[in-house]
Amino acid sequence: MQLVINTYGSYLQKNGDCFKVKTDEKVFEISCKKIGSILISTAAYITTDAIKMAVENNIDIVFMDEHGDPYGRVWHSRLGSTTLIRRRQLEIAEADEGFNLALDWVQTKFRNQLELLKRLRQTRPHKSAEITSYIDKIENVGNGLHRLAGTLSDNRGSIMGLEGSCGRIYFEALSSLMPDRFQFKGRSRNPAKDEFNALLNYSYGVLYSKVEKACIVAGLDPYVGFIHTDHYNKKSMVFDLIENYRIWGDETVINLFASRKVKGEQFDAIPNGFTLNKDGKAVLLTAFNEFLDESIRYRGRNIKRDNIIQFDCHRIANQLIGDQDEAGG
Numbered sequence: 001m002q003l004v005i006n007t008y009g010s011y012l013q014k015n016g017d018c019f020k021v022k023t024d025e026k027v028f029e030i031s032c033k034k035i036g037s038i039l040i041s042t043a044a045y046i047t048t049d050a051i052k053m054a055v056e057n058n059i060d061i062v063f064m065d066e067h068g069d070p071y072g073r074v075w076h077s078r079l080g081s082t083t084l085i086r087r088r089q090l091e092i093a094e095a096d097e098g099f100n101l102a103l104d105w106v107q108t109k110f111r112n113q114l115e116l117l118k119r120l121r122q123t124r125p126h127k128s129a130e131i132t133s134y135i136d137k138i139e140n141v142g143n144g145l146h147r148l149a150g151t152l153s154d155n156r157g158s159i160m161g162l163e164g165s166c167g168r169i170y171f172e173a174l175s176s177l178m179p180d181r182f183q184f185k186g187r188s189r190n191p192a193k194d195e196f197n198a199l200l201n202y203s204y205g206v207l208y209s210k211v212e213k214a215c216i217v218a219g220l221d222p223y224v225g226f227i228h229t230d231h232y233n234k235k236s237m238v239f240d241l242i243e244n245y246r247i248w249g250d251e252t253v254i255n256l257f258a259s260r261k262v263k264g265e266q267f268d269a270i271p272n273g274f275t276l277n278k279d280g281k282a283v284l285l286t287a288f289n290e291f292l293d294e295s296i297r298y299r300g301r302n303i304k305r306d307n308i309i310q311f312d313c314h315r316i317a318n319q320l321i322g323d324q325d326e327a328g329g
Contacts, residue, residue: 002289003030005040006281012038014049032057036306037213039064039206041281060213066275067190067198068205075216085219088320089237093226099152101316102226103145105243106163110142112247113170120177120254127177134173141165152226159227163243174250178257191273196253198267198274199284203249204242206288208235210309211242218313241316245309252288261287 003019005012011022018029019038032053038061040046046061051074054061061074092098114135121131144162148155168186175183175196184194192198215222215237225236256262266280276284292306303311 001034001036001293002285003035003038004281004285005038005044006042006278006285008042008044008278010042010044012040012044012046012050014047014053017053019050019053032059035059037062037209039209039285041068042278058217060209062209064202064205064209066270067192068202068276069190070205070209070212073209073212075213083219085317085320086221086224089221089224092320093224094151094153098226099150099155102152102159102240103148105240106159106227107142107145109163109243109246110138110145110166112244113166113250114138114142116247116251116254117170117173124177130176131173134169134176137169138166141169156227156229174254177254182257182262188273191270191275193273195262195264195267195274196257198276199253199256199262199280200249202276202281202284203252203288204246206285207242207245207249207309208238210306211238211245211313214310214313215241217310218317220313220317241309241313244312248291248305249288252284252291255291256283256287 003021005021007023007025009024013020013022015029017033018031019035020027020029035054035057037059038054040061041064051061053059054074055076058076062070063072065071092101117131117135117138121128121135124131141162145159148158171184171186175185178184178196182195184196187200188194188197189201192201212222212235220237222235222238225238225240228234228236228239261283266277266283267274268277293304295302295304298308298311
């Protein structure tokens with residue numbers, strides 16, 4: 001589970017083999033054996049003993065800003081696996097293998113978006129024709145991926161262009177399904193220009209931290225990506241891999257609106273946009289963690305969504321070093 005520190009002035013310390021959290025309202029303890037990560041999204045205090053216990057138990061401590069972007073983490077300094085994996089990442093970047101991996105990830109993203117729209121169409125028959133129109137548009141744009149050939153260098157711009165076009169259609173479709181009060185004009189980041197994007201940005205921030213951790217544990221280099229090219233301090237591999245899982249944030253946010261759990265008072269107005277306040281973060285994180293804790297059928301096994309990211313990163317790492325039995329697991 002994830003321990004979320006979301007109350008201003010919270011105090012996190014070690015007590016035996018438990019983390020002890022103090023706020024003005026309550027005090028509680030939780031065993032370190034039950035914690036997978038600690039998310040700190042507000043000003044808080046943490047003792048070095050608590051940090052040491054987290055490091056010793058492979059618990060990462062993630063610090064998030066007001067928009068939900070991770071700006072730092074505490075994690076042990078050991079490599080998750082052999083350095084051969086990182087060498088192979090560099091070797092295949094411009095080979096067929098890297099191109100095929102990149103295409104697979106983008107195709108998965110498109111497929112996830114289409115499947116979600118089809119599920120939404122089933123529960124909204126009065127919007128069926130409108131949603132079908134958006135589905136057809138995304139399928140037409142996505143077909144452009146099948147016409148690409150060559151290297152990643154040759155096609156990187158085309159891949160990202162197709163991804164952007166599908167994204168605009170997809171989010172236009174989602175906006176059309178929102179209550180009039182919460183409809184929005186496309187994606188916006190830091191700051192979000194509307195409530196939908198404020199929720200979405202924060203859910204993506206949680207996913208960024210999970211993908212980065214999964215890369216480290218599997219021995220993948222978070223900074224060596226394929227689609228997102230190398231830039232100073234840019235975690236390109238994290239940006240590549242998260243495309244497979246953004247749909248979980250999308251679905252969680254849509255469900256919050258559909259169940260009327262989103263209220264205007266859960267947001268604070270800031271210059272040029274909105275940010276989630278404490279109540280908004282609590283509503284989102286509760287729903288998102290419940291969603292991630294659900295078990296689904298994936299690659300022939302029942303597995304919690306929250307464990308799929310790590311499962312996939314190990315599979316990719318094994319594929320890179322030629323362990324095909326593990327890669328196909």
